Amino acid sequence: MNFQEITQVAIALLTTLGLKVVGAIILFFIGLKLIEFCTRFLKRIFRSQQIEPTLITYLLNIISVTLRIVLIVAILGFFGIETTSFAALLAAVGIAIGAAWGGLLANFAAGAFLIIFQPFKVGDFITAGGVTGTVTEIGLFTTAVNTLDNVMTIVANNKIFSDNIQNYSSNPYRRVDLLAQLAHGVDHNQAIALLKAKISQIPHILDNPGPDVEILTFNLAGPVLAVRPYCHNDHYWQVYFDTNKAILETFTEAGYSVPEQRYTVNAATNGAHSFIPTTSEIG
Known part of the structure; x- marks a missing residue:
């Protein structure tokens, strides 16, 4: 060729x-x-x-x-x-x-389950994987959560799916839990009535269920009231702060003094001294 x-x-x-x-x-x-x-x-x-x-x-x-x-x-x-x-x-x-890439595939599989079962969706306020905030994106491998202090946090899907998930946006309302300390001698029925009337004026408080104000426990200063209004999740923190202000304003207007603890010193027969705690009167 x-x-x-x-x-x-x-x-x-x-x-x-x-x-x-x-x-x-x-x-x-x-x-x-x-x-x-x-x-x-x-x-x-x-x-x-x-x-x-x-x-x-x-x-x-x-x-x-x-x-x-x-x-x-x-x-x-x-x-x-x-x-x-x-x-x-x-x-x-x-x-x-x-x-x-076993860990990466585990995140991929967890992402699939999160999308299929939908324990939360974009826009929900959740606590998952040790992070609390608003979900902005559910990805194939990670989920983006914007925390309360406005920090974008990326959490691996497998960490979220393998841990407890709290979805605050699932229910139509949530409860705000606060405490109000009373001194001994204060009429607790009057205090409860005044608090309920004041709290009912706070914006975004739900009427049904209405706010709960009851005696929760006692300590050396006096009775402790549980103050529990209900509101939509979007208004939680504003209601939280407004309720604290309502407690302070209500007790101030009623003339309640700040509760305090006092101690009585009794002389013992052997010359030593013993200290016996007693609760104080108002003032």
């Missing part, structure tokens, strides 16, 4: 290979367009079924990645590469990555 024949064969091979490369590139871009069209179509279908937006994003990401892998395998088959061996290699790589 002379040089001219070798050149002709080389040109023919390069032409065939070049056409295949161009065809593969065209096929790749056409495939990407079809995948985008498919995901947009599925997105419209999911939205029409009123599926949770976070779950829609989650499913579309999985479908998109799967279709891209299928596209790459199809292009390799177009070049005559044995895809069975490639699939086996891909599976082996997946197993190796799974073993190395």
Whole structure:
């Protein structure tokens, strides 16, 4: 075979290979367009079924990645590469990555369960994974929570799913728990009535259930009242602060003195002194 024949064969091979490369590139871009069209179509279908937006994003990401892998395998088959061996290699790589990234996959699985079971959703106020705040995003591997002091905190999904979750936004209202100390000698029935009347004037307090004001316990200074108004979660802290102010204003207007503890010193027969605590009168 002379040089001219070798050149002709080389040109023919390069032409065939070049056409295949161009065809593969065209096929790749056409495939990407079809995948985008498919995901947009599925997105419209999911939205029409009123599926949770976070779950829609989650499913579309999985479908998109799967279709891209299928596209790459199809292009390799177009070049005559044995895809069975490639699939086996891909599976082996997946197993190796799974073993190395066990924690990452655990977060991925936990994220799937969080989206499916929905113990909370974006916008809910929760305590989970040792963090308290408002959920801003539920991702594939992590959840973003904006804390009360306006700090964005990223928590691993597996840490959230494996621990207790408190969702303060699930119920229509929550209770504010506060204490009010009375001195001995104060008419507790009068104090309770005055407090209830004052608290009922606080904005965002619920009438049903109404605020609870009852004697909770006793100490050396006198009775301790449990003051428990109810409100929507969005108004919790404002009601908390307003109720504290209401307690102070109510007792001040009623003329109640600040409770205090006093001690009586009695002389013992052996010359020593003993200290016996007694409760004080008002003042």
